[in-house]
Every structure is written in C-alpha cells, then in structure tokens.
Amino acid sequence: MKVSREQATKNRAHVVEVAGAQFRRHGFDGIGVADLMQAAGLTHGGFYNNFASKDALAAEAVTLVFAETTERLRQYALAAADPYSAMVSYYLSPEHRDSIEAGCAIAALSQDAARGSQELRAAFELGIAAYLDLIVELAGVTRPRAMAIYATMVGALTLSRTVTDPALSADLLGAAADGLLAGKDS
Template structure:
C-alpha cells in the first residue's frame, strides 16, 4: 500500500476515534448536568463547556438538544443496568444485593451518578415524544432485568412484580431525596420501608 494511502487511512481512523470520544464526552456531561439540575435547567452551551467542545460538535452528533437528551437517557439506563449486574455478581441473591445499594443513603445522595428514573422521571414527562419513548424503552428493559431475578415468584407474575418493584424503589428514592433536608429521619425511614415492601414483592417473605 502506498505511503500516502496509509497516511489517509490513519487520519480517518483518528478522526473516527475523535468523533467517538467527543460523543462520549458530550453524553457524559449531559447525564451529569441533567440529573443534577433537570433537563430544562441545563442549556446546550453549559453541556458543551462541561464537555470541552463547541456547539457545532454537539449538533453534528445529535442534531438537537432533544436528540442528545434521548441518547443521554439511553446511556444512563444502560449504566444502571450494568450496576445491577455488577453489584449482584457473586451474591446468593443478586437482586437484593442491588436493592441494598439502590435503597441506600449513598444512592439517595448521589443524584448525578445514580439511577435516572428517580432523577429524571418528572422531567421526561414534559419532553418530546422521542425522549419519552427512550425513557419508556429503558424502563421496560430494566423491568425485564429485574423479572429475570425473581426466582421465588411464579413465572406468569414476574413482569408485573418487577414493574411494581421498579416503580416502588424509584418512587422511594425520589421521596427520600425530597425529604432529606427537612426531615432526615423520615427520609431514612422511607428507604427502610421500601426495602421491607420489596421483600414481599420478591417472594422472600
């Protein structure tokens, strides 16, 4: 292969890698800012500044802020499912191992790095349909992942129980966060009560 062609090929490879890196940086910055301050509380310029990139890079990758929101939701839901797998690995009851984390004060206090369902659920309801579709797709996938771990529940009941569990724990984290400063004891009690309720839904008690 001529040297000129090898140089062009290398340049194209670097360009693709740079595009992928830019995309990852934008999504990472967007996820953090959206979960900290809400989707409508963050502008495109702030996301670009946090990612160290220009507006042009964002629009070239995602077309619009709405497009970025949808991609960010997909990324954070995938990250949450990966945490479920990682925290459950090696445990006799993988689901309860994950729920111990999910319903912990640590997760409650980690708004920017925690699950997107309690952090962004209300915001998504005010967004465009594509954003809602991405959120719903992620929620359904998470329900299925939980259902696969409900070994003590009859198969025909697993999806329904899993949907109830995810709704319960995400709602509990939302309520616990909302009451943490004004009523810290109540905030903790919400997490404990949710964990006890989940035990019933999982068939443990």
C-alpha cells in the first residue's frame, strides 16, 4: 500500500527523532539501519528513499537533537531566578546523567563524532556553537569563558556516565557544579 506524501513526511520526521535518541543510547556504530527503523515502527525497506546514508541520517538527527536540547535548557534556565546556576545544576544533574537518550549529544556521542564523516562533524560543530551561544546568553560571560564552562560540564557528565561507582559519579557531577558555581562571576 502506497503511503501518502504527508504520511511519508511524518514518517521521515519520526525516524529522525527516534534516531536521535537511539544514537545517543547506542552510539552511531551500536545500532544498524534495520534496528533504527524498527525502533521507529517502520520497515527498513524505505530507509534509502528518505536518507542518502546512515551518516546523513545521523547528521540530521544530531542537528535536531542540538536544537531541541539547547531550547529545552534555555527555557528551563530562563524560568529560574538565576539562569546560569539553573543551567549548570540541570546539566550536571543525576537526571541528565541517567537519561543519555534524551540528553546532550556531545556527552553521549563526541567520541563517535570525532571519527565520523565531515557532514556529521559539521553538524556537531554547529551544535557546539549553539551551546556556547546559550552559555554566553545565560551566564553573561565571554565566549572563551563559555568554552571553559561547556568543556567542564561535558567532561564531568561524560566521566560520571563512565564510572561504575555511584558515589564517584555523583562526586564528579557535584565537584564540577561546585567549581562552576563558585567561579560564576570570574
């Protein structure tokens, strides 16, 4: 049965959205096209009618993920009395650590992206720039300071997800948050 153009467009958007979560959960190489399409509730037969390659889907999914996560973080932070503190506290929270499929693409996929295609790396570069712009906006700091803040947050989140000791994981998040919040005016 032929799918309408409108439904095909919706299906494609759904695949991109699902791929964003699945790639963060499994890594780019940890899930294949058939499993991605199954997770989206579709057959893999139509994949190449919509995407030139898995890398093309990955770049598109990452672009969507960055747009969604930066906007979600912006809205969360701006609703608080101290947006910078809210941003740091949210990013370095156990909830963010434990929801890899819904969180920051950099912390989940940066090492995969470093070995990825030029197209994928370009999507990450744009996403990083968006996060840096958000930090400048929320913290009122220079771009170099925003880079240090972001690198600290990503590093702490990545390390906290890597270790098996729950106390060490929490300590990594807490130490980074304490350091960033203590030096927020510098």
